[in-house]
Amino acid sequence: MALAGHLHHLIHRGHNLQPIAQDDDDRRALLAALQDCAATHKVAIHAYVVMPNHLHLLVTPSTDDGLSRTMQALGRRYVAAYNQRHSRVGTLWEGRFRAAPIEAEAYLLPVMRSIELNPQRAGLVQDPADYVWSSAAHHLGRRRDPLLTDPPGFWALGNTPFERELAWRRLLEEGEQESERKRLVDAALKGWPLGSARFLQLLGDVSERPLTPRPRGRPPKIKPVPI
Template sequence: MARLPRLLLPGQPHHLMLRGNNRQPIVHADADRQQVLEFLRDGARQYKVAIHAYALMDNHLHLVATPEDEQGISKMMQSLGRRYVAWFNHKYGRTGTLWEGRFRATVIDSERYFLACMRYVELNPVRAGLCALPEDFPWSSCASHLGRRSDALLSDHLLYWTLGNTPFEREMAYRELLMEGCTEAERLSITQATLKGWPLGSSGFLRALADQTQRRVQPQARGRPRKLDVTSEPSAPSIISKNYSDPI
């Protein structure tokens, strides 16, 4: 089956993931991490992409970002890949690719999922056992959102600002969201949407995207439609615990 074209929309936040080839490290030292973020900052500025949250892990990178135009994210990620791989290969005397294919992306229904995606990204180091508190991980945006340091890479989204009227109120409200943690359903919803390229949003959001883009925004049901058994009594409707339109 042909791969669907990646869906990237101007003015809409996206969750992005870039993984190392065969899940191998993309960084070996702090100097490597600093270089990734420097190249990312350059690309974001050049191609007018607002970075709202990030977590740079040893073998992958998470971003929450909003582009000004349809090509901004692709150009930013291509720039990062081209510049950093050349730098990394030269430093470590290696050749060939560093990435596991192209970056993964999902469009986010900002009203429903934006803060959940921020939390998902910034709790990644905690889930990986790298720190007890997310703000203690030095290679993510969490410390900035909790007032521990400033970060020139970041452009806060309007929904983060609605958490409070002052920096202190926003930081406290966001800390409460982080302390709630991600449910397993939330984590799986965001992960699967990103890896498979399906938008993450309410049923209304998905319908609007389908009308706007003329592209499928949900996976098709597998298999043939089940035949109706007219000889049996109608069964009670089943209870579905989770679907793509449910909130996480």
């Protein structure tokens, strides 16, 4: 489910958790294709990380089908180039991408942080800013990334770039609870929105899809009331 104007946490994994890029040239090609496809279909990218076998994005599509169109275009463009470069055929991704809308007020910064902590958590770097293939260096003031559009919630961290970068550094150093990380990932993989009751009601008004998991098993039998 993707809804125009709402933040979405997206995860796209390699087939059988195989690598989605073999070297830095692949990673550059993936991000270049992502930038072009997102611009074409009017999807703002707020945070990202290219991990060895999966991709995380935090995005806002401007149309209901913009996110799907972006990822379809990315698949056609990047996978074709990847297969040609590495003399292979077949799929690269594990089926369709997974994504869920999230409420900005409550989950923008936690999801951004979780995305940018991925390389550190995996032991690839000690400092998230040192990982070239994520948005962390941009948000910490190391470089300006043309792929990114900073959301209002990030601007609210401070009145100047220095204040925002310092506040973001503190949030990254604070880290996240493993239970929180699993909750964010699980919601994205299963497509369940994250937010307040008011947010879920708002989404329910514009979506026919169930917004919360159904109870497992058969519904309980209702005993007839004696008359």
